[in-house]
Amino acid sequence: MIIPGGEQCKNDPAYVDQVIDVINEKGIDRHSYVLAIGGGALLDMVGYACGIAHRGIRHIRIPTTVLSQDDSGVGVKNSINAYGKKNFLGTFTPPFAVINDFHFLRTLTHREWRAGIAEAIKVALIKDADFFKFLQENTQKLAERDMAAMQYLIHRCAEMHVQHIASGDPFEKGSSRPLDFGHWSAHKMEQLSNYRIRHGEAVAMGIALDSTYSYLKGMLTEEELKQILEVITGVGFELFAPEMLSHLEDDTHPQSLLRGLQEFREHLGGQLTIMLLAKIGHGVEVHEIDNEIMIAAIEQLRHHAEATV
Structure with a gap:
């Protein structure tokens, strides 16, 4: 069928x-x-x-x-x-x-080719600095559809996912989803855009958002954030979408991006657990998000997008 x-x-x-x-x-x-x-x-x-x-x-x-x-x-x-x-x-x-x-x-299509690169950026940032370096060195090749570079990306990314599933909490009985770095906002952006924004595109923006938040919290250096955003934009992703500004004044509003934090917690139950970055290649879980700093991170990405138009 x-x-x-x-x-x-x-x-x-x-x-x-x-x-x-x-x-x-x-x-x-x-x-x-x-x-x-x-x-x-x-x-x-x-x-x-x-x-x-x-x-x-x-x-x-x-x-x-x-x-x-x-x-x-x-x-x-x-x-x-x-x-x-x-x-x-x-x-x-x-x-x-x-x-x-x-x-x-x-x-x-180019859009479909690019979409899956977001998950590789994600897993590299939270687990493997050497893999992120590969992505940095091969950004142009990946954007230009170099098959050898993509084959390595897929193999390494899939390998790391399988390793995580085999050694962690594969059926998500806890309240942690370490491989969902950048996903709390990504899932909400997909829904707010009526799925105009595809999953990989939303994940790329979610990674940019949580990386910027990590920087504003003093966890990442400015240079590390610059490297992350350069890889994301270098393969062709946008960093910002208008849906990110939806009802930011009220995080309980069903159309608020910040409502995505509560929905992310509800999906697993237990306490809110969000993956952020302590440095490239090393993720760290937190249980609270400062809405004011997250809004500042959204505004920073908006200004970045406007400056590059």
């Missing part, structure tokens, strides 16, 4: 119903396999359907985008969006296998 990709297939539960209908009609059981070929949103949705049918059917992922090959395709999470929230319904159901075929990358 063919299902539209993109966030559309996660926003409409009818697509989950279609997959489950086929599983039922074809007699697919827990010893059978469902093969999903597509980007991260489609893999999430099909994985969710497989996770709830028969309490779990084996599924195989063949990710076709940079974002799904280096990040979501090798994870254990499956989900769809609901109640105006990103990934509100989901399961933790590891795939039986993941097959990365780099030939699919040649079919991508």
Whole structure:
């Protein structure tokens, strides 16, 4: 069966119903396999359907985008969006296998090619300074679609994700999501933009925002922040979107970007836990965010964007 990709297939539960209908009609059981070929949103949705049918059917992922090959395709999470929230319904159901075929990358638009680089920047910043140095040295090559540079990026990023899943809290029983650096605002920006801003683009802006906040808190040096923003913009990402200014005066407003902090906490429960940067390659978790400093970080990114137009 063919299902539209993109966030559309996660926003409409009818697509989950279609997959489950086929599983039922074809007699697919827990010893059978469902093969999903597509980007991260489609893999999430099909994985969710497989996770709830028969309490779990084996599924195989063949990710076709940079974002799904280096990040979501090798994870254990499956989900769809609901109640105006990103990934509100989901399961933790590891795939039986993941097959990365780099030939699919040649079919991508420039926007799709670039989107997955955000997750590599994220994991490098919080875990591997040497990997971030690679991204610095290969920024132009990645922007110009150099396949060898992208293959290394995908392999290293996916490797670090698997290492984290195998050694940490893969089913998120705690209140920490270390691999979601930059994501509290990214998920909210996607929703506020009605998914005009794609996930990788939102993550890039979220990384820029939390890095700027880290700098304003005295955790990062000005030079480190400069390096981070140069890599983000060097591969073609924007640092700012108008949605970031939404209802900043009221963090309880459903359309406020700052409401994303509470929604991020609600998603896991427990105390708010946000990953920030102590230095490049070393993330640190905090449990409080100063709204005034976060607003100042947003304004700094806005001024940066206006200065470079």
